[in-house]
Amino acid sequence: MEIAEEPTTNLGQTLEWLRKELSEMQIQDQRLLLTLRHLHSVLEELRAERAHWEDARSSGGSSPIRARAGSEGRGHQPVSLRGLAYLLQGEDSRRSSLP
Template sequence: MKTAEAPAPNLGQTLEWLRRELAEMQIQDQRLLLTLRHLHSILEELRAESARWEDTRSSGGTSPIRARADSEGRARQPMSSRWLAQPLSGVDNRRSSLP
């Protein structure tokens, strides 16, 4: 005895849906890779800055506060949390449904 179920989509439609999903996943992977690379470069900058601070601190020549004020005057401005989160704003966290 047959049940009254919706007919299964044909194989062609299912394969087409699967191709679209895989293409979207590749795009998401590329975006995530770019974000990861960006965050990695920020971490490297922060590690280098931390090492400079530790060197300044251990040298005892000037106070860490004075060294920081001098370095900020000559170098780039400190990063804001909004700038750090910027690459994540374009990431799409969608979940797809089955066909």
């Protein structure tokens, strides 16, 4: 009778392992979603800044440097490339492991 119980135990262990892996993958997916949302907002910020610079350049009335200096005083925070690199690097990478 012990032989008949062995596949059930292995199946139970495999299902538990699958539950754990799926849970970890959900956490990783949530982190990736947050990272993608952050990157999207940074891209939008860069697009707006580029448009601002292009407008300042085409107006000819003020230099882009002066336009930039004016925008910094209004709470504009520069984009940290080091921060982006850290986000893209990720703490955990998906892994393919077997029970």
